[in-house]
Amino acid sequence: MTLQQDLPTLHLRDQRLNTVGGELFSALRTKHTSNLKKLAGNCNQQIQFYRFLKNKQVYLDQLIYAVQQHTLRRLEQQDHDHLLLITDTTELNYEKQKHYHHGKNLGVVGNNTDLGYFLHAGVVLDAQSHQLLGCLSLQLWTRTPDQVEPLPESRKWFVTAREARKLPAKQVTLVHDREGEIFQHWVQVQQLGIKMVSRAQQNRRVLGAAKGEKLFELLARQQEQGHFEMQVPADLKKQRSARKSRFSVRWCEVNIRCPEEHMTQKNPCGLTLMGLEVREDQENIPEGEKPIIWRLLTNHALKTLDDALRILGWYVARWSVEQCFAAIKTRVFDLENRHLSDGLALQKLGVMVMWAATLSTELVKRRDDGTTPASNFFSVQQIVLLEKLNPTLEGRTQKLKNPHPTGSIGWAVWVIARLGSWHCYGVPGVKTLKAGLEAFELLFLGFSLQNPPDE
Template structure:
């Protein structure tokens, strides 16, 4: 697997080597145990020294990963999905180790991870990590939220991702940053980079200014808009929710948001023009809560097809949920890491986030729809091994043949999935299968190296 997706250059050759080695171990043997990742005492010491080194930082890891992503975006229509996830690391013991509160009530301690992923809007290829921020709420009691500038709040992360995306992905044909309700911040819209568009799910029933000069409330205004389209979409399964087909009604209109009072920051304009896309589910026969999305976008929309496109792009936000699932339960079990020092754990989470992208690339390329090259995730000397394994793993039936062209990432994903225990008959291989397959591939690749060296 490619090591250079890894953790950057820090000026110290041994430190740089330690970062690459840790990334390689995380990709090939995804887990949260440093000792198991290392495999021997020498590498365990190497990984530990790397994570404890003051020269290593989350910003450097994320910046290097973003640079690798930037190499792949030229000429593409790119969407950037971002969100925050809480990492639950324990109770009293975690508190004693210095971990801050997460979740409701403050009884559970852990870290927070904010991640942003770049995706090709045309074929859904996962292009890479744009940013990763990891922090610990260990500052004690803070001043009231309204008395602090946005730069001193956790909400600054939404603005920072947009700025980094605009800079790092500037070679893309277009950039649209997509985020959920927590990013519905007036200053977020105001500080938007010129080369970046937004799609944000509205959280606040804001005051808006009508063309007549009067004021209204955003949510009631959206409900009164005329229906312009009705269509069906598949809503994927989630914890506590089965997959279903939903019939949605679409409305849209330009809106002028008024600055909140008291003002969230100095120098902000009194109003800002956006477009609201109101999407409501009318097939509420499933027993669950029907969908109602109020999407605010900086894209200028003139017809229902363009509004429908905004809904389709917003639905791709689900990729970030799959990313967090890969980190937590489906691949790395990051919350099971027994690391008592928060600063070390913060760096380990960042390193794992970089490695999780590779696992997800394999999962998402399994159908051949992303049209990615094998070189996007594997080293050149991996390809002949993968081709030999494919020939060996293929069976007599059509379903047991590798259907993808050699040299594509889909071809490699088929091999890795078969090594992970997938039979090619039932379902589609997910992160756990790819994790097992990569571990098996690592052992096989090591065996071929030993043979070539006549050991």
């Protein structure tokens, strides 16, 4: 499949490297694997891809810049009043492949022993539709065994906040989990004039609260402002069973106190934010399980239940970046199973794969999009083939019919999912679409040979 968006543009000194890099970007986008042998059209191209990643004139920062500029170009062609920048960190573990890598240009990951590197990504979503729109921020680094929790790694949050200002929208909101909830980070986003939603990292001290009362206690004693129901998925790691549960919502203004070790003339003594608590009602919790409690902080205005649910929705949208991380690993690209001998080459491949994984995840999230034209993602000739395939994949009942307007991206994704052995029950995921795209690529090859574009 050839997506219609242009590829990231490289500006390397050697034009031949630009050409090979473009071919590798294109192959990642169409073949949904990080295996260079499968990405290449022949043995010669496989060698070119390998040499490109190993070449010292191909800098990691240049690849990151190309991905960032590609996303910004796409966004500038669209119209978004409010964008979310969802950020998180993952680790790429190559311990099982260490006999190939020998630790060259790799460090240790979170367990402080296994070989690998860290990747911090920021993906862009539309605040209203939660549609994934691209990858803006990428930072990669390695850790030495004696660095238990190095302070410089916290800089990733500050770098991402500065990059958020590049987004072409009237308003930008950073969204992340507990790790990025740092007092100095709150100061930074206030100074940059952007918004942020973060899960509270700790039970912070609050100025003006009752004696001994901290953030969590202050939120817990607030009057319930409303409630909602939500289906809770099972989570084996947290020993949580699937259930439909009722949640209560509370919020209030909080003035979080600056940690004493960071109190300076430049840092304010406190910052006024809105605190939001979402707590699962006790009667819905199975015996032996703990209630779900989310405590969020934001510099957005929070006055009504609709405001609270909107902010909660933005936090839940954080799952998009987790889906991208799953795609670069076992679900689609299998990046941790690569056998390149140089860790820096693995990191370069990681940047390019993250870009491709964002597009794959975006396609999954557009499965119900009946307004965006399929021509944004597929060529004219591919749409002709999709039109021919659609009736052959529909069944007799209404449930087995393509429910989306012909020519929309939702209609095209339905066809691709059916090719990937989806039976119209539940919703197709990224693995199903990968299988469908692989089948479509083979069908399109035969279709193109019989129907050349010139005819």
